[in-house]
Amino acid sequence: MLKPGQIITNFKTKKGKEITIRVVDKNDAKKLMDFINPIFAEDTFLLRGPKDLVKNIKEQQKYVKDQLKKVRKKEGFLLLALYKNNIVGTTDLRKGQYRHKHMGDLGITVSKKFREEGIGQELLKILEQESKKLKLKALYLTCLACNLRAIHVYEKWGMKRVGILPRAYEYKGEFVDGITMWKEIS
Ligand SMILES: CC(C)(COP(=O)(O)OP(=O)(O)OC[C@H]1O[C@@H](n2cnc3c(N)ncnc32)[C@H](O)[C@@H]1OP(=O)(O)O)[C@@H](O)C(=O)NCCC(=O)NCCS
Numbered sequence: 001m002l003k004p005g006q007i008i009t010n011f012k013t014k015k016g017k018e019i020t021i022r023v024v025d026k027n028d029a030k031k032l033m034d035f036i037n038p039i040f041a042e043d044t045f046l047l048r049g050p051k052d053l054v055k056n057i058k059e060q061q062k063y064v065k066d067q068l069k070k071v072r073k074k075e076g077f078l079l080l081a082l083y084k085n086n087i088v089g090t091t092d093l094r095k096g097q098y099r100h101k102h103m104g105d106l107g108i109t110v111s112k113k114f115r116e117e118g119i120g121q122e123l124l125k126i127l128e129q130e131s132k133k134l135k136l137k138a139l140y141l142t143c144l145a146c147n148l149r150a151i152h153v154y155e156k157w158g159m160k161r162v163g164i165l166p167r168a169y170e171y172k173g174e175f176v177d178g179i180t181m182w183k184e185i186s
Contacts, residue, residue, distance in 0.1 A: 013117035
């Protein structure tokens, strides 16, 4: 079972940076806020954008508390990729419930300056390894159809495009389709 703060792996990026992947811990709220707000402000392909920044540390502490509860109850996890003790990437998994409990919904984000160095692929590899331990049979997500880099990363990892949610997201003043992607892991 995963423990708060547990180190899962260390690896070097394509540019030789030493990265540690570990489970979120109770004192990570400030670090997480410093990581995620610039990405929301960037107005990239995430659900939240510049108008939806984390407003204060209390909001982020609540998020961390919820993530730790999820880990404790084996309902999923939040993993952090750290470089020099700063968060540069995250991936999170949420297990489904009831008839859906064999399915895991995932999210992933890497800081702008650290993209395209292999951190995304490494996070997904570890996410899959840990999802198997939760007895999940498949992983899925929905991403913006125009997010070609993410779609490439997911397909390289073995996901398939299984559906389209028409005009599911409002992105930069336009309605954009969502692509549902899926990967069997057992
Ligand atoms: C998507 C994301 C998580 C991927 O993480 P990453 O660390 O950049 O990914 P990697 O370095 O492992 O792989 C990047 C790959 O995308 C490829 N790529 C880059 N731009 C691309 C484009 N426009 N179209 C297709 N592929 C592209 C790279 O060549 C590389 O492929 P390769 O491994 O075959 O050489 C990260 O870029 C990110 O956080 N983006 C912004 C937020 C986001 O989109 N999150 C996902 C929401 S669904």
